[in-house]
Amino acid sequence: MAVIAGNWKMHKGPSETREFFDRLDAGAVGKDHELIIFPPVASLSAAVSARRAASTQVGLGVQNIHWEDGGAFTGETSAPIAADAGAHYVLVGHSERRHVFGESDRETHDKVAAARRHGLVPVLCVGETLEERREERVDEVILRQLEAALPALGDAKERFLLAYEPVWAIGTGETATPADASAAHETLHVRLADAFGATVAAGIPILYGGSVKPANAGELLSAPHVGGVLVGGASLDPESFVAIARAGR
Ligand code: 13P
Numbered sequence: 001m002a003v004i005a006g007n008w009k010m011h012k013g014p015s016e017t018r019e020f021f022d023r024l025d026a027g028a029v030g031k032d033h034e035l036i037i038f039p040p041v042a043s044l045s046a047a048v049s050a051r052r053a054a055s056t057q058v059g060l061g062v063q064n065i066h067w068e069d070g071g072a073f074t075g076e077t078s079a080p081i082a083a084d085a086g087a088h089y090v091l092v093g094h095s096e097r098r099h100v101f102g103e104s105d106r107e108t109h110d111k112v113a114a115a116r117r118h119g120l121v122p123v124l125c126v127g128e129t130l131e132e133r134r135e136e137r138v139d140e141v142i143l144r145q146l147e148a149a150l151p152a153l154g155d156a157k158e159r160f161l162l163a164y165e166p167v168w169a170i171g172t173g174e175t176a177t178p179a180d181a182s183a184a185h186e187t188l189h190v191r192l193a194d195a196f197g198a199t200v201a202a203g204i205p206i207l208y209g210g211s212v213k214p215a216n217a218g219e220l221l222s223a224p225h226v227g228g229v230l231v232g233g234a235s236l237d238p239e240s241f242v243a244i245a246r247a248g249r
Contacts, residue, residue: 002221003161003205003228004029004245005036005123006235007063007091012039014046021050024238026058029245034228037235038063038091041077048086061089061123064097067110069117079118090115093145094125095167105148113152123161123230124149125209126188130168138166139187146191156196162188162206163230169210171232178223181208185225214243221248 012020017039026035036059039047047060062085066076082090091097092115093108108124115122126145128138142164153160164184166176176184185206193201205227208220212229220226229248235241 001032001034002226002245002248003034003036003207004241004248005038005061005089005163005207005228005230006241007038007094007209007230007232008040008043008236009063009096009232010040011236012043014043017043017046018050020236020238021047021054021056021058024054024056024058025242026054026056028242033245033248034059035241035245036061036089038089041082041085044082044085044087059088060086061091061120062087063091063094065090065092065111065114065120067107067114069114079114079120083118083120087120089123089161090120091163092122092124092149095127095165095170099129099167105145108145109148109152112149116152116154116158121159121161122149123163123207125163125165125230127165127167127170127210133166133168138184142184142188143191146188150195153196156192156200156204160204161228162192162204163209164188164206165209165230171211173211175211175213175216175220176208178219178226181220182223182225185223185227189225212244214240214247217244218247 062082092111097103112122126142128141207228207230209230212231
């Protein structure tokens with residue numbers, strides 16, 4: 001069972017969201033995979049209604065939350081508001097949040113904690129830049145990003161997902177090789193096992209993200225320690241999203 005998640009980023013308003021669900025043939029994926037979509041927050045309620053109308057099992061999440069539960073934070077979305085609007089998952093620490101909006105490890109910790117307080121399943125994203133990879137600092141960077149969030153996870157008995165998204169592979173057409181992805185995922189898995197024990201760690205899916213397409217999804221999904229994929233551009237088209245899931249059989 002792999003997790004096939006689509007991060008729509010700042011694409012698709014409510015109309016295009018409804019159109020996506022109208023065209024999504026979730027039945028073609030069968031029960032082998034879990035599908036999750038992260039639409040823009042303004043399209044979440046359209047996604048909730050469209051999903052109901054299409055009778056699909058697709059999980060829904062938001063791409064970001066604020067760490068406070070409420071208050072004077074113009075433009076932000078809190079975990080309780082996201083949950084009330086129908087989100088079940090939340091992306092935390094996506095590389096665009098870290099590198100475009102300057103989100104810190106401390107903030108990702110506080111966002112994971114906020115998600116936990118309100119029953120949202122956090123999907124913590126980690127990943128190194130090209131420069132960090134060239135300097136052979138991949139493990140150091142991704143472990144630091146994971147480490148920052150661990151205190152917010154308690155004993156990690158409640159659901160939690162990790163996503164390894166090398167920054168240089170996002171939106172570039174460059175993909176990590178299955179071996180590179182596996183190596184990073186193993187590093188993360190070993191740290192999770194150390195923190196929470198082997199049984200809990202085995203239940204934490206680690207998704208790969210970065211230019212995943214129908215053509216490369218099969219080999220990535222069959223790589224050791226890859227528990228799913230987090231797809232940007234190729235998740236915007238329902239046929240390509242389903243093709244990615246089907247590649248993972
Ligand atoms: P792309 O699949 O467009 O490279 O985006 C990956 C990503 O950032 C998913 O969160």
